[in-house]
Amino acid sequence: MSALPSGFIRTQDVLHEQLSGQRVRELELQYGNEELLYGLGVLGLSGPFSRVTPWELEDEHGVRRINASGYAAMPFGEMPPAITAFMHEFLTHNRAMGLPQQSSSPWRAALEANLVRLLARELPSHADSQVFFCSSGTEAIEGALKFAKAYRPRAKYAISFGSAYHGKTLGSLSLTPNPEYQDIFRPLVPGAVTSPYGDLDALKRVIRRLGPDTIYAVVVEPIQGEGGVNIPPAGFLSGLGEICRRHGIPVIADEIQTGLGRTGHWFESAAQGLDPDLITLAKPLGAGMTAVGATIVRAPIYKTMLGGLSSKRHSNTFGGGALAMAVGLKSLEYLIDNDLPTRSRELGEIGLSRLQALHRRFPQLLEAVRGQGLLLALQFRPMVGLPLPAMLREIVFEATAILALRELHLGGVMANLSLSSKRTVRLTPALDMPADVFATLMDRVEAFAQTHPNSRDLLLRTPPQVTTRLAAFAATKPKKRTPSDG
Numbered sequence: 001m002s003a004l005p006s007g008f009i010r011t012q013d014v015l016h017e018q019l020s021g022q023r024v025r026e027l028e029l030q031y032g033n034e035e036l037l038y039g040l041g042v043l044g045l046s047g048p049f050s051r052v053t054p055w056e057l058e059d060e061h062g063v064r065r066i067n068a069s070g071y072a073a074m075p076f077g078e079m080p081p082a083i084t085a086f087m088h089e090f091l092t093h094n095r096a097m098g099l100p101q102q103s104s105s106p107w108r109a110a111l112e113a114n115l116v117r118l119l120a121r122e123l124p125s126h127a128d129s130q131v132f133f134c135s136s137g138t139e140a141i142e143g144a145l146k147f148a149k150a151y152r153p154r155a156k157y158a159i160s161f162g163s164a165y166h167g168k169t170l171g172s173l174s175l176t177p178n179p180e181y182q183d184i185f186r187p188l189v190p191g192a193v194t195s196p197y198g199d200l201d202a203l204k205r206v207i208r209r210l211g212p213d214t215i216y217a218v219v220v221e222p223i224q225g226e227g228g229v230n231i232p233p234a235g236f237l238s239g240l241g242e243i244c245r246r247h248g249i250p251v252i253a254d255e256i257q258t259g260l261g262r263t264g265h266w267f268e269s270a271a272q273g274l275d276p277d278l279i280t281l282a283k284p285l286g287a288g289m290t291a292v293g294a295t296i297v298r299a300p301i302y303k304t305m306l307g308g309l310s311s312k313r314h315s316n317t318f319g320g321g322a323l324a325m326a327v328g329l330k331s332l333e334y335l336i337d338n339d340l341p342t343r344s345r346e347l348g349e350i351g352l353s354r355l356q357a358l359h360r361r362f363p364q365l366l367e368a369v370r371g372q373g374l375l376l377a378l379q380f381r382p383m384v385g386l387p388l389p390a391m392l393r394e395i396v397f398e399a400t401a402i403l404a405l406r407e408l409h410l411g412g413v414m415a416n417l418s419l420s421s422k423r424t425v426r427l428t429p430a431l432d433m434p435a436d437v438f439a440t441l442m443d444r445v446e447a448f449a450q451t452h453p454n455s456r457d458l459l460l461r462t463p464p465q466v467t468t469r470l471a472a473f474a475a476t477k478p479k480k481r482t483p484s485d486g
Ligand SMILES: Cc1ncc(COP(=O)(O)O)c(C=O)c1O
Pocket: 071, 136, 137, 138, 139, 141, 165, 166, 167, 168, 221, 225, 226, 254, 255, 256, 257, 258, 282
């Protein structure tokens, strides 16, 4: 046996929880994304958390929280028994190759066929569509952009929408119009144009101004998730589809967050009358256990990029790997067997009406609530009501949402910040969360609102040492941190 590097951590030590919470935080601060962990540490949210049930997590002190976080990538909660039992079976019995890059694979074949058949049931024009697998949402978007560009090679523009979120690799980042994420990386991929979300006339004007033949893709989220759960006006998506079809512009529906049941439908774009040419999927396919991304593409577009001798033009090492495909297959099967889109719609209706009641009771805390299925948003009234310069206003929005996130945590609810909407906190519980757990989750959100009927209370109830540290964190340049800082 060769010598281990000093301090090497054994798998068995991690598996048997030999690393204390304090040690985990120290290692993360020293070797990982230190600033993010530090910020979460100041808020008391950095964990590590352990699973109690698929829906409940506890910290090292045994304090429990219902998990409505996970950025919509935990469709069945933490380590769902149906998936882990199948993974045991897979690991015991599977004989198919692990990474079948240059050969066919039964797991990949089955998932390709199932995804296309599921889509074609909703949108029959996709009966002969084809799938390309990858390992994240942003990579699925990169693939979609390349497919569309290869199909219209002379076109130079891709249109996305205000407040969109498509990921953070360079292509998808170029279509995520958020200066906070984009600015330092300029120049980005050229030709990205932004049109206001939900405004069909504005889109028509942009297409007319650029010239339809110069556009290789319109990329749209059927409901914007990271943008704060923005539901477009009726007719926007179907109208968008009609304009693009008239001009032959490929439409990419980014269903990474909305797809496969989260919003109460298998494909939210189809439910809103859009028949896109490319569809990206990711989050729920991996069942919270592994990474699976997919780009589903109409055959003529697929074949242009990956036809004949060009079939290696787009590739990756891990996409289509046996474990990822097997988990993806099981995830899809579980969603179908339990009709989770319907369940998401039903639970979501209860959740949204409870949030609407809170909005009516506590307008000084909640500026708005939104939701569809189990994609629910609370938009907070800024803590400071005075007119402020734009930059300060952004800081106040963000601070309000961050303090709300902290208070929700303390009240036993893990929630998500929204990456492209500073004032919004989202709830994305598991689609199969039992009704009584979901009711407790909503009771806790209500208790949180009762304790903070006015958003100013968020500030007043936060211990001064937390606000001081947060302010110092926001105002100082990154430096080496220690756990005691957090
Ligand atoms: C709509 C949408 N597209 C793309 C992405 C990027 O996915 P990933 O984080 O897996 O790269 C996300 C992630 O939140 C998303 O919500």
